[in-house]
Amino acid sequence: MTSLMDSLEGVSSEKRESTNPQEEEGKKQQHQQVKRFCSIRYAMAIMIHCCNLIIFTQISSLSIAIVAMVNHTSQSNQSNVSSEGYPGATPDTAVPVYEWSPEIQGLLLSATRYGALISTVPSGYFAGVLGGKKIAGFSMLICSILNLLIPLAADYGLPYLFVIRIVQGLLQGMNFSALSAFWPKWAPPLERTQLSTIGISGVTLGSFIAILGGGFLCASPGWPSIFYIYGGIGCVYCIIWFSLAYDDPINHPLISDSEKEYITSSMTEQANAPSWSLPFKAMIKTMALWAILVGNVCRFWLISNLTTSLPTLLDNMFDFNFKKNGSLSALPLITSWVSMTLGGYIADFLLSKKILRLITVRKLFTFLGMFFPSLFTVLIPYVDSTTAIVFLILASSMSALCFSGFIINPLDIAPRYASFLMSLETGFMLISGLVSPVITGYFISQDATGWKNVFFLSSAINLLGMVFYLIFGQTNIQDWAREHRITHF
Numbered sequence: 001m002t003s004l005m006d007s008l009e010g011v012s013s014e015k016r017e018s019t020n021p022q023e024e025e026g027k028k029q030q031h032q033q034v035k036r037f038c039s040i041r042y043a044m045a046i047m048i049h050c051c052n053l054i055i056f057t058q059i060s061s062l063s064i065a066i067v068a069m070v071n072h073t074s075q076s077n078q079s080n081v082s083s084e085g086y087p088g089a090t091p092d093t094a095v096p097v098y099e100w101s102p103e104i105q106g107l108l109l110s111a112t113r114y115g116a117l118i119s120t121v122p123s124g125y126f127a128g129v130l131g132g133k134k135i136a137g138f139s140m141l142i143c144s145i146l147n148l149l150i151p152l153a154a155d156y157g158l159p160y161l162f163v164i165r166i167v168q169g170l171l172q173g174m175n176f177s178a179l180s181a182f183w184p185k186w187a188p189p190l191e192r193t194q195l196s197t198i199g200i201s202g203v204t205l206g207s208f209i210a211i212l213g214g215g216f217l218c219a220s221p222g223w224p225s226i227f228y229i230y231g232g233i234g235c236v237y238c239i240i241w242f243s244l245a246y247d248d249p250i251n252h253p254l255i256s257d258s259e260k261e262y263i264t265s266s267m268t269e270q271a272n273a274p275s276w277s278l279p280f281k282a283m284i285k286t287m288a289l290w291a292i293l294v295g296n297v298c299r300f301w302l303i304s305n306l307t308t309s310l311p312t313l314l315d316n317m318f319d320f321n322f323k324k325n326g327s328l329s330a331l332p333l334i335t336s337w338v339s340m341t342l343g344g345y346i347a348d349f350l351l352s353k354k355i356l357r358l359i360t361v362r363k364l365f366t367f368l369g370m371f372f373p374s375l376f377t378v379l380i381p382y383v384d385s386t387t388a389i390v391f392l393i394l395a396s397s398m399s400a401l402c403f404s405g406f407i408i409n410p411l412d413i414a415p416r417y418a419s420f421l422m423s424l425e426t427g428f429m430l431i432s433g434l435v436s437p438v439i440t441g442y443f444i445s446q447d448a449t450g451w452k453n454v455f456f457l458s459s460a461i462n463l464l465g466m467v468f469y470l471i472f473g474q475t476n477i478q479d480w481a482r483e484h485r486i487t488h489f
Contacts, residue, residue, distance in 0.1 A: 040255040041186050041263060045198040047245055048179050051140060052202030054234045055175050057210040058147045059112050059168060061226045064214030066105055068223040069154065071097045095222040096155060104158065110434070111162055115169020116176070117430045124177035124423020125278070131247035132181035132419065135174055137238055143171040144234025151224040176203075177423035183408075184415040185248040188266040190352045192411055193361075193404050197344030200403060201337050208333035267415070278420065282480035288413050289421065291472035293428050295406040298465025299370060299399060300429040302377065302458040304436045306396055307332070332396035340400040343369075347404040358412060359475040366405030366473070370466035373399045374459035381452045406469050413474055414481035 100108070127135050146164050153160040179199060187195040210230070217226045246252040249263045283289055347365060350356045356364065373395035380388045410421035439457070444450035 039259055040249065040252055041188075041191070041195060041259065042198070044182065044186050044245065045195045047241065048182060048199035049202035049205075050237060051136060051175065051179060051241065052200060053206035053209065054202075054230070054237055055140060055143060055172055056203050056206030057213075057230045058143055058227075058234060059172055060207045060210035061147070061214055061230055062150070062165070063109055064211055065218060065223040065226045066100075066108065068095075068218040069098055069100075070105065071099050095224055098154065100158075108161065108165060111165035112169030112172060113430055113434055115166040115171075116173035117169075117427060117434070119170040119173035120177050120423045120427045120430065121420070123174040124180060124426075125420045127178040127181035127423075128417060128419035132178035133242075133245050133247050135178035137241045137245070139171040139174040139178065140234055140241065141238040143168050143175070144231045144238065146171075147227050147231030147234065150227040150231075173423075173426075176426060177419060180422040181419035182247070183411055184267070184418045186263065187411070188263055189358075190266075191348055193347040193351070193408060194344040196408050196411065197340050197403050201340045204333050204337040204340065204400070208330055208337065211330040211333070278417065279480040282478070283417075283421075286413075286478055286480075287472040288409075288474035288478065291469040291474075292406050292409050292413075292421070293425055295366065295370075295402070295465040295469040295473075296425045296429045297432040298461045298463075298468075299402055300432040301436045302373060302462040303396070303399055304433040305440055305454060305458050306373075306377070306392060306399075332393050335393050335397040336400040339397040340403050343401040343404040359473070362405050362409055362412070362475055363470055363473055364405070365401045366466060366469050369399050369402035369405055370462050374462045374466075377455045377462075378459045380455055406473060409473065409475065413476070413478050415477070416481050 123135060123139075146168055150161065150164055153164050182199075183192065183196050210226075214226050217223070217229065244254075249255050249260050252260075343365060347361050350361055351358060376391040376395040376398070380391050383391065407425070408422075410418045410425065414421055436458070440454050443453045443457075446453075
């Protein structure tokens with residue numbers, strides 16, 4: 001009996017000795033793959049980053065150009081073209097200036113949000129089933145062409161400009177949702193946070209470039225150049241996109257066999273595309289999904305007030321001039337871009353080194369990205385102007401850490417349906433972004449303490465979303481998101 005046990009132990013030890021070197025080599029190879037940034041998957045993340053950047057420069061460009069497009073000395077409800085050039089224009093470079101009321105300007109700026117709200121969820125569903133390359137590419141191409149037509153549409157009249165802005169919003173929603181379809185097939189679990197944040201950070205960088213570059217372009221050669229330049233860049237980039245972007249690593253002609261094997265082998269459960277039918281009943285009953293959606297609504301309520309209302313806040317509370325106002329309004333965007341990128345790297349580092357579990361990483365970054373912005377926001381009314389600006393920048397920057405928390409959580413709980421779920425959370429964000437400025441406008445129109453009430457309410461709602469996610473957030477793949485196979489004996 002003893003000899004039999006000894007022989008069995010010897011066999012098992014031989015197996016361990018024979019398999020361990022292979023396991024170690026596999027782990028070593030995997031570790032090398034994680035560290036290798038010069039790869040096709042990171043190139044895809046950068047391409048998606050550029051796609052987001054271009055789309056959002058086009059969408060955000062009107063918010064800067066409209067300052068030069070409007071005749072502020074004679075505003076009315078008519079859309080007639082004024083004979084005056086915008087301030088600083090010479091007779092040789094004079095561009096048209098329009099007499100649009102503040103209400104018309106607000107509708108023009110918000111038109112894209114209504115368009116995006118319509119297209120975001122359906123396009124996320126179709127991108128998940130059919131792939132995101134063509135949807136993202138064609139939406140970017142059409143949006144770029146429409147951007148080139150904005151100066152002409154403004155001359156023809158407001159109805160034409162409104163149509164272009166609404167259609168651009170539809171295309172923006174399609175593009176953003178389609179880009180989410182790449183991650184279930186391109187981002188290995190240990191690199192998922194970093195790759196996705198690299199891609200989505202193009203949104204903030206694009207808005208930053210639109211605001212910063214738009215000011216210079218308005219000064220010379222004039223506001224139409226904003227739309228021509230950003231639209232032209234988009235048209236050129238579409239050629240690159242259709243040539244080099246692929247829906248999955250299997251069909252990419254430039255990817256190495258080792259990288260292809262690394263990506264596909266690490267994502268066995270999420271490599272399969274979802275069917276045309278969605279498990280709606282199971283989704284609705286999943287608290288982990290509601291935790292993500294509620295978190296998005298609550299976070300974007302605060303962020304919408306910090307970004308959309310920031311120029312008004314700086315003007316009303318601290319009496320900043322326009323030039324300084326524009327620079328300060330752009331500063332939180334670039335700091336958020338840095339925070340988002342670093343947050344993705346740190347999150348994946350903690351996971352790859354097995355310092356923290358996935359659920360701990362998601363909840364940690366959610367806590368950091370929601371608690372401290374709420375704290376900074378509440379303190380703004382009680383500090384001087386310089387400290388208030390610092391708090392605003394810190395709040396926006398810290399909030400970007402949520403992209404390493406609950407925002408990409410759909411990739412964890414339901415990778416097969418990640419495109420649809422991420423478009424769904426974007427839809428909830430857009431609803432929040434449309435409602436919160438209305439409530440903000442109501443508060444600030446009441447009395448001098450209006451901004452305090454805005455900050456208190458925004459902070460409270462943000463904290464509510466944080467607590468809800470910390471309680472109900474999960475990272476395990478939900479049963480309805482798994483591919484069930486029938487085994488025949």
